[in-house]
Amino acid sequence: MKKLLALFMLMASPAFADMGAVPYIPVTNHTVTIASSSAGSVTPTAQGIDNIRIVCTVACYVAIAASGEAVVAATPSGSGGAVTSVYMPANVPEVFRIGSRSKVAVLGVSAGGTLYMTEMSK
Numbered sequence: 526m527k528k529l530l531a532l533f534m535l536m537a538s539p540a541f542a543d544m545g546a547v548p549y550i551p552v553t554n555h556t557v558t559i560a561s562s563s564a565g566s567v568t569p570t571a572q573g574i575d576n577i578r579i580v581c582t583v584a585c586y587v588a589i590a591a592s593g594e595a596v597v598a599a600t601p602s603g604s605g606g607a608v609t610s611v612y613m614p615a616n617v618p619e620v621f622r623i624g625s626r627s628k629v630a631v632l633g634v635s636a637g638g639t640l641y642m643t644e645m646s647k
Contacts, residue, residue: 549576549620549645557640559585561633568642570627576645580618581631583638586610588630589623620645 555568588610631640
């Protein structure tokens with residue numbers, strides 16, 4: 526029991542304060558239509574947002590660009606510019622750490638669908 530208590534005290538120390546789940550507060554929601562023939566909409570994030578949660582109803586490619594940087598179309602290879610695309614399977618939420626005023630582009634793999642993006646703050 527003493528060992529368990531000592532382990533709990535160590536885990537509760539300030540050295541471990543940033544580990545584990547960090548609670549985020551949802552701030553704003555966006556819905557973007559995903560097309561399979563051309564790169565989808567770009568949605569700028571609000572000032573002060575440092576995380577976004579994205580979930581798509583279909584498999585797609587998502588590109589995120591920093592403020593002032595042009596978002597190259599989300600492509601399977603990420604070619605054509607500095608922004609690389611990330612493959613996202615359908616119905617699997619991801620949280621991305623972003624810079625303030627970042628932009629998001631999306632391209633569907635085959636069928637059209639919807640991208641749901643939630644701006645998150647600590």
